[in-house]
Amino acid sequence: MAGGILISPATRDWHGPPTLYHRISRWPLLGNLFVRLLIFPVGLLVMNAGVRSVFHRGRVPRNYRQRTHLSLLLRPDTWRANADDLCPLNDYLKENSREYGWIRHPLLAIVGDHDRVVSNETHTLALKKQIPYLEIVSIAQSSHLPHHEAPESVACLIRRFCRNIEITSN
Numbered sequence: 001m002a003g004g005i006l007i008s009p010a011t012r013d014w015h016g017p018p019t020l021y022h023r024i025s026r027w028p029l030l031g032n033l034f035v036r037l038l039i040f041p042v043g044l045l046v047m048n049a050g051v052r053s054v055f056h057r058g059r060v061p062r063n064y065r066q067r068t069h070l071s072l073l074l075r076p077d078t079w080r081a082n083a084d085d086l087c088p089l090n091d092y093l094k095e096n097s098r099e100y101g102w103i104r105h106p107l108l109a110i111v112g113d114h115d116r117v118v119s120n121e122t123h124t125l126a127l128k129k130q131i132p133y134l135e136i137v138s139i140a141q142s143s144h145l146p147h148h149e150a151p152e153s154v155a156c157l158i159r160r161f162c163r164n165i166e167i168t169s170n
Contacts (some may be wrong), residue, residue, distance in 0.1 A: 017090075048065075055148075106164070115143050117144035
């Protein structure tokens with residue numbers, strides 16, 4: 001590996017359990033009924049509000065839901081797989097975050113300056129304490145999805161980072 005790029009990264013554990021609807025989704029019998037009967041219709045009802053919540057000031061890029069095919073997340077098997085990933089994530093990150101100091105490759109973290117989903121202070125700035133050479137770039141007027149809110153800026157940062165890796169590895 002020559003280096004890594006992190007966008008709005010969750011890097012360590014945080015306080016609190018996974019959401020109740022993700023936990024219920026994993027229950028053997030009731031979870032299956034919950035996922036198959038309720039997630040799709042309820043998900044469609046709340047999806048627009050959920051999408052707005054991850055963008056700065058609720059400014060959703062044009063045709064975001066259609067371009068990302070976001071409603072596919074509501075398919076029962078996809079929803080359950082996502083819950084299976086999210087529910088143990090806190091414990092996984094708690095365990096693995098102890099090892100970040102061993103990373104010796106260039107890293108770039110691109111974050112939104114108004115991210116309310118993943119706290120920059122808890123995750124990215126704490127990571128910088130373990131990896132002092134981590135470069136953090138905060139995208140102004142952006143939230144959790146800077147690659148959708150400022151795609152040109154993020155692409156430019158990624159190209160610059162890759163060029164710098166090529167220069168230093170030659």
